[in-house]
Amino acid sequence: MIARGAGLTCRVRALLLRAGEGAMRTILMAAAMSIGAPAAAEVTSAALSSFVIDAAITVDAPPARVWDSFRAPASWWDAEHSYSGDAANLYMDAQATGCFCERIPDGKGSIEHAHIVYVAPGRMVRMTGGLGPLQAEAVAATLTFRFDAEGEGATKVTMRYVVGGHMQAGGETMAPLVDNVLLHQLARLKAAAERAAPGS
Known part of the structure; x- marks a missing residue:
């Protein structure tokens, strides 16, 4: 496991500045985050041109409610990222060929954060x-979420992010930073699903 909370090097700062202000804000926030979030996450492998992140969290809400919250990223994805x-500009079209996307107000554009290829x-x-900044790199990346019933009225959410390709800062540098961002988002998903009213 690679320790999270690694400092940003000058090389990474330069890379993120080229990637854009939004990406810079995302990773700087990640680097400053507390490690003690209520989820288990681990960089299970990292090399110069690849990394894998695995994470899991238990949500005190049934799978249907967690799924409904997940499909509404405006309710849980951190606006700082x-x-x-x-966050109101974020949306998800949860079907194959859909996307996790963002509208930029005042006709200034839009962004596809991720393309959806499989939905159950x-x-x-x-x-x-x-x-984030990986969008500007020559990488292939796959992000998978699973929602499994756990006990009575709870859901185990597991996540795996597999990234491979050319990263100017290197996979070993980027992995713990991306790990922190995704861990933070999982904790926010948990909070959103648990406060959602049944059937909402």
């Missing part, structure tokens, strides 16, 4: 795409 700075409603979704 967006390009527009407003309430059970699993798989997306492809480089998140």
Whole structure:
């Protein structure tokens, strides 16, 4: 396991500045995050041109409610990790060929954060795409979420992000930073699903 909270090197800072202000804000926030989030996450492998992140969290809500919350990223994705700075601009079309996307207000554009390639409603979704600054790199990336009933009225959410390709800063440098971002988002998904009213 690679320790999270690694400092940003000058090389990474330069890379992120080229990737854009939104990406820079995302990773700087990740580097500053507390490690003690209520989820288990691990960089299970990392090399110069690849990394794998595995994470899991238990949500005190049934799978159907967690799935409904997941499909509404505006309710849980941190606005600090967006390009527009407003989570209300995030949306998900949860079907194959759909996307996890973001509208930029005032006709200034839009962003596909990830492309959806597989959906089993309430059970699993798989997306492809480089998140944040990885979008500007020559990488192939696959992000999978599973939703499994656990006990009475709870859901285990497991996530795997597999990234491979050319990364100017190197996979070993980027992995713990991306790990922190995704861990933070899982914790926010848990909070959103647990506060959602049944049937909402």
